Amino acid sequence: MAEFDEVNRKITIKLVYYGPAQSGKTTNLMRLHDLLAPDLKGEIMTLETQNDRTLFFDLLPLGFRTPSGWLVKLKLFTVPGQVAHDATRKAVLSRADGVVFVADSQRSQSVNNAEAFQNLEENVQRVGMDFSHMPLVVQFNKRDLPEAQIFSENEIRQRWSQTPWPLVFSSALVGEGVRETLFKLLEQVYPALDRLFGLQQEHDVGQQAFISAVLGD
Amino acid sequence: MLASRLLSALYWGTELEITPLPFDRDLNLQELLAGVSLERLGGILKALLGGDFRLLGADGRRLLGSEEPYAQPRRAEIHYDLDLLGQLESASADEARLSAAAAMIELMLRLSARYHMAAELHIETVHEDFAALQQKHAAMMESEARYKALSEELEARVREQVKIIESAQRQLYQAEKLASIGQLAAGVAHEINNPIGFIRSNLSTAQQYVSKLGALESVMQTGNMAQFQSAWKEAGIAFLLEDFTALLGESVDGADRVTKIVSDLKGFSNVDQAEEEIVDLNDNLRFACNMLAGQTRDKVELVMELGDLPKILCFPGHLNQVFLNLLLNAAQAIVDQGRIEVSSEVAGSEVHIRISDNGCGIPEMNLDRLFDPFFTTRQVGSGTGLGLTVCRDIVQAHGGRIEVKSKEGMGTTFTVILPAG
Ligand SMILES: Nc1nc2c(ncn2[C@@H]2O[C@H](COP(=O)(O)OP(=O)(O)OP(=O)(O)O)[C@@H](O)[C@H]2O)c(=O)[nH]1
Ligand SMILES: [Mg+2]
Numbered sequence: 001m002a003e004f005d006e007v008n009r010k011i012t013i014k015l016v017y018y019g020p021a022q023s024g025k026t027t028n029l030m031r032l033h034d035l036l037a038p039d040l041k042g043e044i045m046t047l048e049t050q051n052d053r054t055l056f057f058d059l060l061p062l063g064f065r066t067p068s069g070w071l072v073k074l075k076l077f078t079v080p081g082q083v084a085h086d087a088t089r090k091a092v093l094s095r096a097d098g099v100v101f102v103a104d105s106q107r108s109q110s111v112n113n114a115e116a117f118q119n120l121e122e123n124v125q126r127v128g129m130d131f132s133h134m135p136l137v138v139q140f141n142k143r144d145l146p147e148a149q150i151f152s153e154n155e156i157r158q159r160w161s162q163t164p165w166p167l168v169f170s171s172a173l174v175g176e177g178v179r180e181t182l183f184k185l186l187e188q189v190y191p192a193l194d195r196l197f198g199l200q201q202e203h204d205v206g207q208q209a210f211i212s213a214v215l216g217d
Numbered sequence: 218m219l220a221s222r223l224l225s226a227l228y229w230g231t232e233l234e235i236t237p238l239p240f241d242r243d244l245n246l247q248e249l250l251a252g253v254s255l256e257r258l259g260g261i262l263k264a265l266l267g268g269d270f271r272l273l274g275a276d277g278r279r280l281l282g283s284e285e286p287y288a289q290p291r292r293a294e295i296h297y298d299l300d301l302l303g304q305l306e307s308a309s310a311d312e313a314r315l316s317a318a319a320a321m322i323e324l325m326l327r328l329s330a331r332y333h334m335a336a337e338l339h340i341e342t343v344h345e346d347f348a349a350l351q352q353k354h355a356a357m358m359e360s361e362a363r364y365k366a367l368s369e370e371l372e373a374r375v376r377e378q379v380k381i382i383e384s385a386q387r388q389l390y391q392a393e394k395l396a397s398i399g400q401l402a403a404g405v406a407h408e409i410n411n412p413i414g415f416i417r418s419n420l421s422t423a424q425q426y427v428s429k430l431g432a433l434e435s436v437m438q439t440g441n442m443a444q445f446q447s448a449w450k451e452a453g454i455a456f457l458l459e460d461f462t463a464l465l466g467e468s469v470d471g472a473d474r475v476t477k478i479v480s481d482l483k484g485f486s487n488v489d490q491a492e493e494e495i496v497d498l499n500d501n502l503r504f505a506c507n508m509l510a511g512q513t514r515d516k517v518e519l520v521m522e523l524g525d526l527p528k529i530l531c532f533p534g535h536l537n538q539v540f541l542n543l544l545l546n547a548a549q550a551i552v553d554q555g556r557i558e559v560s561s562e563v564a565g566s567e568v569h570i571r572i573s574d575n576g577c578g579i580p581e582m583n584l585d586r587l588f589d590p591f592f593t594t595r596q597v598g599s600g601t602g603l604g605l606t607v608c609r610d611i612v613q614a615h616g617g618r619i620e621v622k623s624k625e626g627m628g629t630t631f632t633v634i635l636p637a638g
Contacts, residue, residue: 005243008275010300014241042298045327047335056338059241063299073299075241087342095239 002097004197010071011197015185016093019102020109020116021053021081024141027172028102028181029060029078035179037216039064040073054080057092064213066203074214076182081116089119094127098135098189100181101165102172105140105150135188136165139181144171179215186211237344240337246274246295246302249329255281265318268309272322275303282306293319297326407511408478412471419464419471426457496533498568498635499523502559505540509557513548517557524562527637531615539608543572543631546604550576550629567617568635575628579621587621 003012017025026046033044042061049055057080063073077096079089093099101120103113124131140156153169160167166184170177190199190207199205205213250258259281262270271290272281280303290306293315305319429452436448502523510519547557551574558573579587588609605619612619617635 003242008300010243012243040299045331045334047331047338056335059334061298071299077241087345088338091240091338091341091345095241 001095002193002196008071009069010073011193012073012075013097013189013193014095015074015076015098015100015182015189016096017076017078017100017102018089018093018116018120019079019081019100020104020112021083023081023102023104023109023113023116024170024172025078025081025102026054026058028100028139028141028170028178029058029076031172031175031178032062032076032182033060035175036062036182036214038062038214039216040071041216053082054078055085056080056088062214066199066205068203070203072205072210072213083115086119086123090123090127093120093123096129096134097192098185099124099137100185101136101138103138103140105142105156105169106145107149107151110151135185135192137168137181137184137188138163138165139168139170139177141170141172141177143169143176144174183211183215186214237341238337240334240341243300244297244330244333246272246326247280249297249302249326249333250280252329252332253325262305262318265321266307266310266314268307270310270318271304271306273304273306275301291315295319295322295326297323297330302326408507409475412474416468416471419468422464423461426461429457430454492532493530494533495528495530497528498526498531498536498570499561501533501537502540502561502570505537505544506559508541509544509548516553517548517551517555520556520558522558522560524560526561526563526568529568529635529637531635532611535611536615539611539633540570540572542604542608543633546631547572547574547576547629550574550578552577563637566637568637570633570635571630572633573628573630578625578627578629579623580625581623584621584623588619 002014003010005012017028019025026049029044033041040061040063042063045059046054047056047058058078060076061073062076063071065071077092079085079092099120101117103109103117121131124134138160140151142150156169157167166188168177168181168184170181172178187207190210193210194200194207197203199210200207262272262282270282271279271287274280287306287308290308291310291312293305294301295303295305305315305322307315307318310318433445433448433452433454436445439445502521506519506521509517513519544557544559551557555575559571561568561570563569588605609619612633612635615635617633620632620634621629622632623629
């Protein structure tokens with residue numbers, strides 16, 4: 001749940017990159033750090049990794065100031081994808097305003113994707129959020145890998161056709177689709193924030209302005 | 218929110234002294250400096266800046282350094298990520314030194330933030346694990362309690378059910394006994410009526426004879442022998458005396474028959490406290506057949522072929538019940554007109570008693586279940602279905618068995634087999 005700090009005139013929004021181990025969550029955050037140019041951009045904080053695998057989380061803070069002088073701060077988190085770290089995953093997920101599910105496009109990873117997605121659904125409920133109303137984008141990553149190794153776009157679209165979430169195909173390694181993914185998530189997050197804090201009315205920030213300010217274009 | 222905090226604080230009380238705070242909340246300058254020795258930091262800053270300084274929080278409050286505000290201080294902002302956390306003020310240091318000192322503080326804050334987040338995330342997960350464990354434990358206790366209650370309830374219900382079944386069974390046995398005693402009573406009434414009937418008519422004849430003899434008394438009183446003799450002849454006293462004797466003899470026989478019936482009846486009436494007796498089973502069969510014949514004379518032709526049997530030690534009352542029961546079944550199997558054959562014989566070391574009818578027979582599928590308690594092919598209400606069960610129990614108690622052969626539409630034969638010795 002986004003925080004509204006009247007004293008410091010600050011709105012804090014939490015977005016979480018979720019998904020199976022090694023799907024490219026950390027890579028997404030690193031690319032975003034390089035690609036985005038918002039008013040305010042913090043450094044990536046990586047909390048402990050072991051052989052490239054996240055143990056706690058990564059955090060990338062982004063932000064901008066509204067015409068009304070408020071600070072809108074987005075905290076982008078990644079969770080550890082390894083099954084064993086479920087308690088940490090759940091703690092990081094709690095209070096999220098939106099989620100990117102980073103799936104691994106490799107055929108060999110379809111079971112891991114499915115289990116991680118189910119785990120997301122369970123944990124969302126465990127931390128007391130409503131899965132059916134939670135802003136969510138599904139990203140299929142590693143599109144740069146050889147065709148034989150990955151599911152085709154058609155296959156994936158067909159499989160997910162009955163679901164309401166936007167699908168983005170990406171290659172985080174080279175930075176493709178990373179920005180679009182965040183864009184699609186912000187599109188879903190904005191209406192809820194606007195309802196809660198009157199972004200348009202009180203702070204003169206419309207949806208387009210909001211998204212451009214975060215992405216920095 | 219506050220209430221739940223309090224609650225969870227109470228709940229954790231002794232187990233875990235820490236109530237977790239969200240690991241991802243923004244920390245202010247004071248919180249981030251919580252782990253740092255402010256005295257040492259103050260000394261270092263003083264040395265770096267070449268004199269007094271003031272460290273202020275975002276709200277302008279002094280955290281460290283001189284208490285007195287400066288008239289015209291140099292200022293450097295202290296940021297952590299996107300947030301402005303405070304200011305470093307100095308009256309003496311130049312721009313470069315001041316911003317270098319602020320940058321150093323920022324570096325320190327970053328490390329401190331890392332530590333805070335990691336520690337608080339850790340506490341949150343431990344807390345979570347512990348809560349999950351507690352929950353699991355509570356759920357387990359609850360399910361165990363539920364299971365215990367359920368099994369107790371089940372046991373009680375089984376006991377209750379057993380009690381009901383036992384009492385129902387006792388009642389049914391009792392009802393079955395009463396029913397066969399009722400049948401018996403009808404047969405007995407018929408059997409007794411017959412001798413009583415002719416005893417009654419003999420007695421009224423005897424009354425007439427006595428009054429005739431009384432009339433001769435007055436003639437005899439006159440002393441006129443010739444007159445007395447002619448009156449004697451006229452009254453046919455010679456025949457009267459002869460008939461009187463025969464009539465009394467007949468009546469004594471009748472009374473004996475009643476006595477015999479009554480004593481046979483005892484075999485039934487005191488079934489419960491019966492004693493073993495040595496009897497000729499043919500007598501019991503005859504008696505049971507007589508009982509039946511009394512009721513079914515116009516419907517059933519009863520044929521007896523009784524061979525010589527050794528006397529055996531048994532509960533005759535109980536066996537009478539078996540025979541009567543089988544005979545009643547046989548009679549019931551006959552719809553219109555039919556025949557029941559009762560035979561007895563010795564076969565090796567066994568006594569075989571066969572009761573056959575040429576009635577409707579029993580379907581093959583029912584044969585196996587014939588002796589099951591409460592199994593009945595008759596219409597609901599006309600029998601408890603315990604009759605054959607009781608028969609089998611009685612025969613088994615005598616060390617014997619009952620066999621049945623039947624063909625639908627042809628008839629049924631029950632064979633009671635008892636040890637001869
Ligand atoms: N080919 C290819 N490899 C990728 C891509 N994105 C990430 N990777 C690689 O996949 C591996 C795992 O990436 P990470 O970003 O660390 O994965 P993660 O999801 O953070 O993994 P955990 O922290 O264990 O949950 C690294 O070797 C990345 O270089 C991609 O788009 N294409
Ligand atoms: Mg990672």
